[in-house]
Amino acid sequence: MLDESYESRIIDGKVLAQQVEEEVRSGVEDLESNRGITPGLATILVGDDPASKMYVRLKHRACERVGIRAEDFLLPADSTQEELLALIDSLNNNKDVHGILLQLPLPEHFSPQEAMEAISPAKDADGFHPYNMGKLMIGDEGLVPCTPHGVIRALEEYNVPVKGKNAVIVGHSNVVGKPMAAMLLNRNASVSVCHIFTDDLKKYTLGADILVVAAGVKHLIKADMVKEGAVIFDVGITKEEDGVYGDVDFENVIKKASLITPVPGGVGPLTVAMLMKHVLMCAEKSL
Numbered sequence: 449m450l451d452e453s454y455e456s457r458i459i460d461g462k463v464l465a466q467q468v469e470e471e472v473r474s475g476v477e478d479l480e481s482n483r484g485i486t487p488g489l490a491t492i493l494v495g496d497d498p499a500s501k502m503y504v505r506l507k508h509r510a511c512e513r514v515g516i517r518a519e520d521f522l523l524p525a526d527s528t529q530e531e532l533l534a535l536i537d538s539l540n541n542n543k544d545v546h547g548i549l550l551q552l553p554l555p556e557h558f559s560p561q562e563a564m565e566a567i568s569p570a571k572d573a574d575g576f577h578p579y580n581m582g583k584l585m586i587g588d589e590g591l592v593p594c595t596p597h598g599v600i601r602a603l604e605e606y607n608v609p610v611k612g613k614n615a616v617i618v619g620h621s622n623v624v625g626k627p628m629a630a631m632l633l634n635r636n637a638s639v640s641v642c643h644i645f646t647d648d649l650k651k652y653t654l655g656a657d658i659l660v661v662a663a664g665v666k667h668l669i670k671a672d673m674v675k676e677g678a679v680i681f682d683v684g685i686t687k688e689e690d691g692v693y694g695d696v697d698f699e700n701v702i703k704k705a706s707l708i709t710p711v712p713g714g715v716g717p718l719t720v721a722m723l724m725k726h727v728l729m730c731a732e733k734s735l
């Protein structure tokens with residue numbers, strides 16, 4: 449079991465998420481009393497993948513907690529790209545819908561890129577639209593992807609210095625790795641992005657003051673791969689019969705880390721809380 453002297457090193461994502469949700473709830477109340485607007489999120493789920501259904505449910509429950517109106521749109525797995533685009537178009541034109549979340553992944557025969565581009569950039573609560581991604585790249589952070597935004601929020605809450613620090617990201621996905629790199633660069637970290645083709649991962653991770661791991665490989669990061677005092681964010685989730693595992697060998701790595709997120713209860717809840725913040729932002733900017 450975990451030595452209790454390490455407990456203060458754990459970044460509790462649930463506590464941070466509660467704090468963010470509290471801010472959102474009060475923002476929602478202000479918007480309602482000042483402008484008579486109740487923020488609304490439309491979620492689109494295509495097919496009935498159990499994990500995706502679970503994630504959408506988590507988001508709906510968060511909406512309930514903060515007072516955002518959530519509407520659930522379900523399309524059968526065998527519906528067409530055209531039907532999906534028609535739904536997105538109707539939601540783009542719906543004044544009561546301020547944020548649109550298209551749950552990923554989509555079934556094989558869809559083009560997720562085309563669908564995400566069809567979402568109005570102003571309603572892009574996920575921050576996945578190329579327009580919002582482009583703004584992020586030039587340092588104008590508005591609607592940014594929720595998971596990296598949550599990591600930045602945690603760094604701020606814990607007063608972790610970023611400027612001039614070595615930040616290493618493992619994973620170069622469009623949803624986590626690439627936007628995370630941009631957000632850390634915007635804060636003047638020296639950023640390295642590693643991925644599946646990196647030939648000596650340890651060479652990079654050993655130099656990391658801030659390490660963000662989003663590879664989706666259970667316990668990829670071992671204690672001998674991290675620097676003493678590193679701040680570590682574990683974005684991976686691997687579900688097995690006996691439990692949920694992160695990309696970091698938490699029990700051993702915590703002995704070297706100064707701060708570390710657990711799985712579950714780390715980056716996941718924070719991601720959902722940032723989504724709530726983004727829906728509020730969309731509603732505040734709506735006409």
Ligand SMILES: Nc1nc(=O)c2c([nH]1)NC[C@@H]1CN(c3ccc(C(=O)N[C@@H](CCC(=O)O)C(=O)O)cc3)C=[N+]21
Pocket residue numbers: 503506549550551552553574594685692711712713714715716717718719720
């Ligand atoms: N358009 C889109 N936006 C997303 O934000 C998005 C998506 N598609 N597709 C799937 C991923 C996954 N994702 C998670 C959200 C919360 C937890 C979360 O809160 N997990 C809990 C429970 C973990 C468990 O028991 O499974 C935790 O980590 O403590 C996890 C994963 C959002 N995603």
